[in-house]
Amino acid sequence: MEKKHKIYVWSKVTRLFHWGLVAAFVTTLVSAKFSNALLIHISAGSTMGILLSLRVLWGFTGPKYSRFKNFDFNLKDLLYYFFKLFKDKKLYIGHNPAASWATFLLIILGVFTTFSGWMLLGAQKVRGVWAFLAHDPTLTPLLLKVHVLGKNIMLSVALIHIVGVLLEHFWHKTSIVTSMVDGYKFAPIGIKDIVPTKAQNHIGMGFLILAFITGVGVWKWNQSPLIGAHPDLIYYHKEFPEFANECSSCHALMPPFLLTKKSWEVVLSDPKDHFYEDISAKVPNLESIKEYILANSAETSINELAKGVSETSKGRNVYRVTRTKYWKDLHSSIPREIYSHPYIKSQSRCDACHNNFGVTNYIDNEDITLKHLSLLESLKIYLKL
Numbered sequence: 001m002e003k004k005h006k007i008y009v010w011s012k013v014t015r016l017f018h019w020g021l022v023a024a025f026v027t028t029l030v031s032a033k034f035s036n037a038l039l040i041h042i043s044a045g046s047t048m049g050i051l052l053s054l055r056v057l058w059g060f061t062g063p064k065y066s067r068f069k070n071f072d073f074n075l076k077d078l079l080y081y082f083f084k085l086f087k088d089k090k091l092y093i094g095h096n097p098a099a100s101w102a103t104f105l106l107i108i109l110g111v112f113t114t115f116s117g118w119m120l121l122g123a124q125k126v127r128g129v130w131a132f133l134a135h136d137p138t139l140t141p142l143l144l145k146v147h148v149l150g151k152n153i154m155l156s157v158a159l160i161h162i163v164g165v166l167l168e169h170f171w172h173k174t175s176i177v178t179s180m181v182d183g184y185k186f187a188p189i190g191i192k193d194i195v196p197t198k199a200q201n202h203i204g205m206g207f208l209i210l211a212f213i214t215g216v217g218v219w220k221w222n223q224s225p226l227i228g229a230h231p232d233l234i235y236y237h238k239e240f241p242e243f244a245n246e247c248s249s250c251h252a253l254m255p256p257f258l259l260t261k262k263s264w265e266v267v268l269s270d271p272k273d274h275f276y277e278d279i280s281a282k283v284p285n286l287e288s289i290k291e292y293i294l295a296n297s298a299e300t301s302i303n304e305l306a307k308g309v310s311e312t313s314k315g316r317n318v319y320r321v322t323r324t325k326y327w328k329d330l331h332s333s334i335p336r337e338i339y340s341h342p343y344i345k346s347q348s349r350c351d352a353c354h355n356n357f358g359v360t361n362y363i364d365n366e367d368i369t370l371k372h373l374s375l376l377e378s379l380k381i382y383l384k385l
């Protein structure tokens with residue numbers, strides 16, 4: 001075996017970047033499982049985006065072993081590394097061939113996945129600078145596929161990377177795991193420590209802070225034009241107070257985009273028989289309200305639920321949103337007995353589980369709440385058990 005000693009290979013910036021990326025990636029994976037954690041998801045995702053841009057820059061300007069120039073992309077070396085993993089205990093000072101490829105793939109896929117996620121936020125949730133994409137209904141399924149595929153490949157590369165690192169650490173005894181903590185790694189005698197320059201330290205730390213600020217900023221200013229603010233947001237109480245007040249006297253306000261025009265015509269055709277209820281006394285302005293609702297029915301909206309409702313109604317008169325296939329699919333993880341809960345009572349009590357329901361023409365993920373249920377019941381629903 002070669003004579004070896006410990007040298008400094010990973011600068012503070014490189015290590016902080018590495019663990020920051022791990023934390024952000026794990027956060028995006030976990031938050032994607034919770035339907036009301038979109039904000040956490042995009043906050044961690046944007047942190048990842050900034051971190052990865054730093055890593056690209058770092059690959060050209062960083063200390064020796066962090067530079068792409070120093071990576072080993074030779075496919076022969078990669079095959080050699082994998083086949084001789086158990087025999088050859090060669091010391092790699094910077095990235096070994098597998099780690100070179102893992103880092104490179106994670107950067108490319110990470111940037112790709114982050115960006116497709118941002119576009120998906122526009123196409124699917126009608127939020128942020130890409131909201132105009134929502135006008136094309138074919139884009140959401142496409143972007144979703146691309147986003148999930150990117151994530152799956154990233155996850156596979158990360159898992160292979162972890163297995164490889166553990167093997168090297170314990171089998172080759174290169175102290176590769178602790179090297180990402182303290183920066184020191186075993187190397188053959190004669191190879192020197194890296195000495196990051198002041199400029200490298202400052203620019204690197206600056207970027208790390210920027211990544212952190214971006215994450216917090218996305219969280220705090222979630223209605224900024226970059227990620228929030230539906231471009232055609234309407235507050236019903238402002239736009240049409242009679243509708244907002246009169247139609248919310250018995251149940252939460254049902255926004256017009258919940259049903260198709262055809263369905264609304266039936267629901268509002270006879271004020272004396274609105275789901276067996278006489279609404280004529282409570283809704284004196286029914287004529288103008290009806291006109292407003294018909295003009296803003298599901299077909300006219302690019303909101304996710306509205307699109308789903310009009311697609312799955314297929315021209316039939318489905319007079320309850322809870323009868324549409326789209327709504328049923330969305331809520332399929334909720335067990336039937338939940339609706340007998342004293343605070344929820346019926347599927348139509350949208351406001352029991354959605355905060356701010358009926359306030360605007362959008363239903364946001366962040367507003368989903370299962371406050372009436374126990375933690376265990378909520379977890380079961382969120383994790384789709």
Ligand code: HEC
Nearest residue numbers: 246247249250254275277278279282283320321322346348
């Ligand atoms: C007098 C009370 C009352 C008023 C006023 C009222 N509703 Fe209703 N509405 C009901 C009842 C009761 C139901 C049935 C709820 C259930 O089955 O859980 C219902 C159900 C609905 C549903 C179906 C919800 C679902 O399951 O998809 C819609 C849509 C709806 N109302 C819209 C309106 C609109 C729009 C207005 C104003 C024009 C209005 N309601 C005014 C009592 C009322």
Ligand code: HEC
Nearest residue numbers: 035305321322330333338347348349350353363364365368
């Ligand atoms: C028992 C609680 C409950 C009730 C009642 C309920 N929802 Fe939901 N809703 C949820 C949960 C939980 C989710 C997330 C489901 C998931 O992702 O698995 C959800 C998801 C949604 C979504 C998707 C949100 C997004 O951005 O992904 C929409 C839209 C929605 N509900 C509309 C409605 C409407 C309209 C009603 C009333 C007719 C309603 N919900 C009634 C619990 C409820």
